[in-house]
Amino acid sequence: MNRERAETYLRLLAEAELRDPTRSLAGAQSSDAPFVVMPVALARAAWALTAVGALDLETAEDILADVELALAARIRPEPREGVRLSSGGPTWAAGLTGPRPGPQRFARARSLVLMNKLMPGGPAPGPATADTSLAGTSRTGASPNGPDRYVPVGLMILFHDELISGELDLMSYAHTAAGARFTATWRTRDPLGSRHHGLPPVEAISVTDDRGQRYDLLFATKGRPESTCDLTLRPDPPPDIGWLEITAPGEQAVRVDLGRRAERPEPQVDQISLSIGEHLLNRIAERLLSLAPEHRLDLRQQLAGFPSAPAHRAGPAGLVINLTAGLGATVAALEAAEVLSPHSPVPARLAALCASLRIGGHGIAATPAPDLPEPWLSMLTHYHRRKPDAAPAGDGFAAVAAALPELEGIRLVLLGLHNFDGGTWMDALALGRLPGLRQGPLGVDMAFPLSMWVRDGAGRWHAARPAGWYDEGGEAALTMRLTPPLSRSCARIEVLVTGRSAEVRATLPLCWGYSP
Amino acid sequence: MNTPANGAWFDCLPSCQTQVPCGTGRHAVRWEAGSLLLPSHADVEAELVLAALGGEKARCVEAAQAWERHADDLSVLAIGPRGPADQIAVDWDDVLAAKQTGSTVAGPLGGPVGGARTKPMRPASQPGPSLPRGGTRQRKVPEERIAAQRRRDDLLSLLALGYGFQVRLMGQVAATHAARLAAAHTARGGGEQAGSGPALVAAITGRLAPVAEEWLGIDPDQVVVSLHSGPGWGSAELTGRGADRRLRVSLPAGWLASVWACGLARIGRHLIVAVQEPGWPAARVLGLRAPGAEPEQLDAHASEDSPADAPHWEI
Numbered sequence: 028m029n030r031e032r033a034e035t036y037l038r039l040l041a042e043a044e045l046r047d048p049t050r051s052l053a054g055a056q057s058s059d060a061p062f063v064v065m066p067v068a069l070a071r072a073a074w075a076l077t078a079v080g081a082l083d084l085e086t087a088e089d090i091l092a093d094v095e096l097a098l099a100a101r102i103r104p105e106p107r108e109g110v111r112l113s114s115g116g117p118t119w120a121a122g123l124t125g126p127r128p129g130p131q132r133f134a135r136a137r138s139l140v141l142m143n144k145l146m147p148g149g150p151a152p153g154p155a156t157a158d159t160s161l162a163g164t165s166r167t168g169a170s171p172n173g174p175d176r177y178v179p180v181g182l183m184i185l186f187h188d189e190l191i192s193g194e195l196d197l198m199s200y201a202h203t204a205a206g207a208r209f210t211a212t213w214r215t216r217d218p219l220g221s222r223h224h225g226l227p228p229v230e231a232i233s234v235t236d237d238r239g240q241r242y243d244l245l246f247a248t249k250g251r252p253e254s255t256c257d258l259t260l261r262p263d264p265p266p267d268i269g270w271l272e273i274t275a276p277g278e279q280a281v282r283v284d285l286g287r288r289a290e291r292p293e294p295q296v297d298q299i300s301l302s303i304g305e306h307l308l309n310r311i312a313e314r315l316l317s318l319a320p321e322h323r324l325d326l327r328q329q330l331a332g333f334p335s336a337p338a339h340r341a342g343p344a345g346l347v348i349n350l351t352a353g354l355g356a357t358v359a360a361l362e363a364a365e366v367l368s369p370h371s372p373v374p375a376r377l378a379a380l381c382a383s384l385r386i387g388g389h390g391i392a393a394t395p396a397p398d399l400p401e402p403w404l405s406m407l408t409h410y411h412r413r414k415p416d417a418a419p420a421g422d423g424f425a426a427v428a429a430a431l432p433e434l435e436g437i438r439l440v441l442l443g444l445h446n447f448d449g450g451t452w453m454d455a456l457a458l459g460r461l462p463g464l465r466q467g468p469l470g471v472d473m474a475f476p477l478s479m480w481v482r483d484g485a486g487r488w489h490a491a492r493p494a495g496w497y498d499e500g501g502e503a504a505l506t507m508r509l510t511p512p513l514s515r516s517c518a519r520i521e522v523l524v525t526g527r528s529a530e531v532r533a534t535l536p537l538c539w540g541y542s543p
Numbered sequence: 544m545n546t547p548a549n550g551a552w553f554d555c556l557p558s559c560q561t562q563v564p565c566g567t568g569r570h571a572v573r574w575e576a577g578s579l580l581l582p583s584h585a586d587v588e589a590e591l592v593l594a595a596l597g598g599e600k601a602r603c604v605e606a607a608q609a610w611e612r613h614a615d616d617l618s619v620l621a622i623g624p625r626g627p628a629d630q631i632a633v634d635w636d637d638v639l640a641a642k643q644t645g646s647t648v649a650g651p652l653g654g655p656v657g658g659a660r661t662k663p664m665r666p667a668s669q670p671g672p673s674l675p676r677g678g679t680r681q682r683k684v685p686e687e688r689i690a691a692q693r694r695r696d697d698l699l700s701l702l703a704l705g706y707g708f709q710v711r712l713m714g715q716v717a718a719t720h721a722a723r724l725a726a727a728h729t730a731r732g733g734g735e736q737a738g739s740g741p742a743l744v745a746a747i748t749g750r751l752a753p754v755a756e757e758w759l760g761i762d763p764d765q766v767v768v769s770l771h772s773g774p775g776w777g778s779a780e781l782t783g784r785g786a787d788r789r790l791r792v793s794l795p796a797g798w799l800a801s802v803w804a805c806g807l808a809r810i811g812r813h814l815i816v817a818v819q820e821p822g823w824p825a826a827r828v829l830g831l832r833a834p835g836a837e838p839e840q841l842d843a844h845a846s847e848d849s850p851a852d853a854p855h856w857e858i
Binding site: 031034035038039041042043045046089090093094096097100101102103133 | 753
């Protein structure tokens with residue numbers, strides 16, 4: 028990694044943008060609109076360089092702040108007639124005039140330079156070697172003496188009283204240093220049978236173990252979607268209990284057998300070597316692949332109208348344009364920082380992906396690659412063949428409990444899979460070198476160093492993207508959203524987790540349960 | 544108030560003067576031989592004492608203090624003009640307006656636009672406190688906001704002084720960093736550049752590119768600059784064809800001060816790469832007729848109608 032070249036690249040890009048300051052004039056005329064807009068190539072390059080750790084946050088902010096002031100200083104506001112740009116001739120002609128600014132030209136209510144908002148929570152982690160042994164894995168930040176017990180459950184706990192009825196669908200039981208809990212989905216109804224948003228009456232549910240010890244349940248969503256929760260047992264049970272009996276109001280006791288072992292998939296671990304630049308570009312591609320189906324977009328129609336529309340145009344198509352705008356500068360910045368080889372195949376694949384989605388204006392110089400990775404092709408096939416009005420996947424849950432080998436310092440434990448409201452969510456626990464996940468720009472977060480895909484029984488691939496993260500000091504509740512959603516007919520999935528130094532494949536059986 | 548002279552990079556520059564709204568009138572502010580002079584303020588120290596006791600600080604004095612604070616601030620190179628045609632549209636009304644509104648409107652990180660930073664931009668290698676994070680950062684937001692506001696006001700005031708002062712301040716900044724680079728180079732016996740390298744490469748590129756466009760008709764995006772260190776003036780060569788054409792120039796950081804800031808970057812058909820015998824209104828310079836050619840000794844003289852702000856030289 029060459030930090031000096033990275034900084035030089037960004038500063039030279041700023042110089043190039045400053046040669047034509049009129050391009051940065053904001054079109055909006057609202058009172059709090061920015062007077063100038065940050066050139067998208069510059070913003071993307073700055074983000075990419077900070078995301079891979081080639082440029083520190085403070086330096087990037089300094090450079091962008093200087094550009095912002097330099098642009099504003101070169102454009103004199105036109106006080107009376109709105110937008111009137113001087114045209115023709117050198118762009119440095121005296122008296123460039125721009126739109127009448129909002130409240131102030133040099134002191135706005137909105138800021139352009141908020142790199143801290145665009146940034147992952149921590150520096151990009153270095154590559155780590157995959158450890159195929161489940162025993163003895165390091166758990167930085169967590170107690171080394173945690174029981175680490177993971178059990179698939181797959182039981183529905185019904186409850187009802189005079190005010191509320193509903194169900195808790197227990198997907199798994201996990202006991203770690205942070206405590207013992209069920210991962211569950213839940214739904215409630217009022218007495219008329221309508222869907223209800225009240226919480227399940229966990230305080231009225233009794234839990235007893237095989238030794239007669241009674242427990243309370245604590246309900247917490249931990250950053251997960253509304254339909255999912257953790258039910259933590261208090262006090263913490265012994266690590267070797269054989270079963271738990273759960274009695275909900277108005278229902279018979281249900282026994283949860285904890286003697287079942289978690290799936291211990293025989294993972295296939297392959298060593299790979301991805302540069303951090305390639306890893307970033309792959310993550311951008313995955314985000315691009317998941318955007319269209321998530322928003323049920325017909326990009327071909329929407330983008331055909333404005334292939335180079337400005338990023339500030341709202342709407343899902345705007346998100347895609349925003350994601351792809353400046354990709355050429357991103358690639359060039361990564362090459363300048365020597366974190367992406369000029370011979371890397373990834374930029375050409377990204378260009379091919381954009382071409383397949385008919386997205387222009389990305390600026391990638393590489394010729395589109397003739398072939399794409401299998402998961403990308405699968406997603407594209409789904410996208411191109413999909414029926415816009417197809418019924419969404421039905422609600423349901425699948426019992427899963429599987430610990431995957433450590434990768435990039437993180438060990439993932441899969442604790443459930445459920446369909447809700449047309450989407451599929453995978454619940455997991457992340458143990459180890461936790462990055463402090465924070466949503467990056469456009470949903471690309473480099474702080475979480477793993478890429479995850481799921482292949483269903485029919486061979487179709489689904490991108491799994493972190494959608495929620497709740498850090499409990501050394502372990503974190505992680506929710507991933509699968510795109511496209513998974514069908515409840517899927518009896519088996521293959522999970523592919525990729526870091527920079529290795530990729531892990533594991534096959535897991537699914538046993539679905541669903542609501543009446 | 545005087546700023547200390549910084550070598551002889553400015554020997555090819557005439558003095559220049561502007562009027563600054565100050566109190567109820569307008570006062571002259573003058574630059575001469577590397578120093579900023581306030582002829583209307585005979586006892587600046589006494590005025591500062593009065594200001595500290597609650598009196599209003601004179602704008603001339605504020606401008607001179609800002610000049611001192613930013614005499615080695617690399618942001619001055621990033622924001623300032625790239626050439627005489629690159630006009631900065633900031634006047635004293637803008638300074639006043641920004642000052643009046645800045646206290647109520649927050650920008651990046653709680654500061655106003657252009658003020659995400661609260662301190663002058665210096666190389667990352669230079670020791671200094673890092674930005675506070677987390678809770679500490681939250682507690683310091685008001686302080687940061689005030690500092691960022693002052694920084695923005697400083698930079699706007701310096702821009703409002705006009706082109707002549709802008710290029711002279713840029714010369715000062717470039718000369719300061721060139722001296723530091725030279726000292727570091729000597730101490731290391733050559734090798735790696737100091738942390739200001741990227742900012743200086745960009746600063747030279749941004750100013751050389753339009754000059755090269757006039758000189759050779761080359762696209763400014765095809766100009767590639769590197770920092771020259773050690774003996775000699777550097778090098779210049781033209782490579783490739785069509786879209787791959789590049790003008791590769793290696794110049795010392797001091798070129799920005801002793802050549803560009805003095806208005807000497809191009810004289811007639813020559814790209815000026817060094818000043819051999821500085822002086823005003825006559826100087827001996829080294830000029831290239833073409834990339835790859837040996838530099839020629841040229842006797843340059845300022846044209847009679849040359850404005851002090853942007854000197855015009857002839858051979």
